[in-house]
Amino acid sequence: MLNRRGVLAAGGIAAGVFGVPKLLVPAEGHENSTHGKHPVTYQESKSFSGPKPVVVPWARPMPVPPVLRPLVSTPKQEIYELSIDDTTAEILPGLQSPVLGFGGQFIGPTIRAKTGRKTLIMFRNNLKEGANVHLHGGHVPPEHDGHPKDIIAPGRTRLYLYPNTQQGTTLWYHDHSHGTEAQHVYLGLHGTYIIEDDSERGLGLPTGAYDVPIMLRDIHFDDSGNIVVFDDPAKRTTVLANGIPKPYFEVAARKYRFRLVNTANQRLFKLKLTGDKFTHIGSDGGLFGESKVAAELTLSSAERADVVIDFSKYPVGSKVVLTDDVAGEILRFDVVRRASDSSRVPAVLRPLPALPLSTVDREIDLAFLFKPNQRPDGLINGKVFDMDRVDITVKRGATETWLIKSSDPVGVKHNFHLHLVQFRVLERNGGPPLPSDLGLKDTVPIMGGETVKLQATFTGYTGRYVYHCHFLEHSWIGMMAQMEIVP
Numbered sequence: 001m002l003n004r005r006g007v008l009a010a011g012g013i014a015a016g017v018f019g020v021p022k023l024l025v026p027a028e029g030h031e032n033s034t035h036g037k038h039p040v041t042y043q044e045s046k047s048f049s050g051p052k053p054v055v056v057p058w059a060r061p062m063p064v065p066p067v068l069r070p071l072v073s074t075p076k077q078e079i080y081e082l083s084i085d086d087t088t089a090e091i092l093p094g095l096q097s098p099v100l101g102f103g104g105q106f107i108g109p110t111i112r113a114k115t116g117r118k119t120l121i122m123f124r125n126n127l128k129e130g131a132n133v134h135l136h137g138g139h140v141p142p143e144h145d146g147h148p149k150d151i152i153a154p155g156r157t158r159l160y161l162y163p164n165t166q167q168g169t170t171l172w173y174h175d176h177s178h179g180t181e182a183q184h185v186y187l188g189l190h191g192t193y194i195i196e197d198d199s200e201r202g203l204g205l206p207t208g209a210y211d212v213p214i215m216l217r218d219i220h221f222d223d224s225g226n227i228v229v230f231d232d233p234a235k236r237t238t239v240l241a242n243g244i245p246k247p248y249f250e251v252a253a254r255k256y257r258f259r260l261v262n263t264a265n266q267r268l269f270k271l272k273l274t275g276d277k278f279t280h281i282g283s284d285g286g287l288f289g290e291s292k293v294a295a296e297l298t299l300s301s302a303e304r305a306d307v308v309i310d311f312s313k314y315p316v317g318s319k320v321v322l323t324d325d326v327a328g329e330i331l332r333f334d335v336v337r338r339a340s341d342s343s344r345v346p347a348v349l350r351p352l353p354a355l356p357l358s359t360v361d362r363e364i365d366l367a368f369l370f371k372p373n374q375r376p377d378g379l380i381n382g383k384v385f386d387m388d389r390v391d392i393t394v395k396r397g398a399t400e401t402w403l404i405k406s407s408d409p410v411g412v413k414h415n416f417h418l419h420l421v422q423f424r425v426l427e428r429n430g431g432p433p434l435p436s437d438l439g440l441k442d443t444v445p446i447m448g449g450e451t452v453k454l455q456a457t458f459t460g461y462t463g464r465y466v467y468h469c470h471f472l473e474h475s476w477i478g479m480m481a482q483m484e485i486v487p
């Protein structure tokens with residue numbers, strides 16, 4: 001059986017000989033369930049040889065990732081240490097699967113930051129290969145953005161500074177190391193990073209134990225219970241809520257704020273609640289201007305949805321299930337006790353920033369270059385990513401309008417992510433944005449043949465940042481480009 005280094009190396013080779021690029025097709029439905037290629041099981045040293053453990057629905061509680069404790073905390077800054085580890089996790093019941101994890105945990109600890117207070121984190125890479133950390137959605141200097149070239153060598157540390165100058169929101173941190181980000185994130189290098197701010201606190205939304213991040217993702221176990229990497233995403237049929245398939249979560253009969261984060265490498269969730277609706281209060285970059293009632297939430301890879309669910313109308317003993325239109329039941333909320341509730345969900349939250357006048361127009365095309373009997377390349381505006389090439393130059397402070405498009409055929413899906421700043425979606429296919437496009441955004445799905453017009457203002461820092469498809473097997477084969485922000 002391959003060890004980890006062997007697996008990662010073999011994965012790179014295997015990817016080069018894939019005939020049919022099902023690896024590059026996001027999991028949404030079972031239409032891609034047959035294909036010919038070379039998935040690789042991920043194992044530490046010995047193969048699991050028993051029967052694959054059976055997931056009994058609602059048998060295990062959904063864990064809430066622990067909040068990381070700072071080593072030093074002052075009103076101006078907090079200092080943390082966090083390791084990047086080879087570890088194991090009990091994802092399937094009774095089976096310890098080899099995975100990667102921040103702080104030794106498959107779902108990394110939650111970091112709670114505050115607007116106006118810096119976060120400094122010393123990451124230590126305990127892997128046998130390079131890794132790094134990107135704060136997804138964070139407004140951070142370029143040397144702290146986890147640029148693909150900035151790798152933490154095995155056994156080394158790197159200090160990341162997050163200024164937290166942006167408003168309260170739900171971000172996440174994950175690996176962004178060049179050529180290995182897809183495997184590393186798939187194997188567990190992901191955690192939630194929450195920024196809180198005083199004006200948000202003043203709204204009276206649920207807090208403390210009633211403010212719960214939920215990381216949703218999919219994973220592929222083979223018939224023996226091994227995690228499969230470099231696979232067909234349609235086979236990632238085990239959906240996890242905070243690392244557990246089909247868990248229950250005990251709630252009081254009151255309001256809860258849930259911060260949903262899609263950490264899947266490539267998946268579009270369509271989420272519903274049995275017999276209930278979400279109160280949708282925010283997206284990637286923070287709160288909406290007004291709360292909205294939503295029967296369904298579309299959440300593509302790396303997107304976040306900030307929602308409130310009010311369980312106060314339910315008698316103790318009630319169950320409410322979170323479902324996906326493809327995966328079916330994901331997570332059951334069990335109402336187990338009554339509770340007082342002084343929290344509120346105001347109809348008016350806080351206004352979004354005004355849209356400045358845009359002075360630059362660009363077109364960004366995400367597409368594959370298909371090649372016979374070879375792995376395709378991922379292209380942005382016709383080019384494979386080169387981390388030494390600057391693709392566009394942006395003047396600091398400029399407001400720009402980007403028409404994101406995909407010249408791929410209808411049915412192919414991509415997922416555009418811009419580093420450094422949040423944007424606003426102005427149009428989709430020349431019409432109004434979808435509900436899932438609203439608010440401050442850093443990631444947006446885009447289908448073959450579609451266009452998404454967005455506007456961004458490049459405040460803050462100068463230097464080099466990437467923009468890419470956030471289906472990680474797409475950025476991994478080159479669907480990434482680089483901008484340089486200049487004074």
Ligand SMILES: [Cu+2]
Pocket residue numbers: 366413414415469470471474475479
């Ligand atoms: Cu893509």
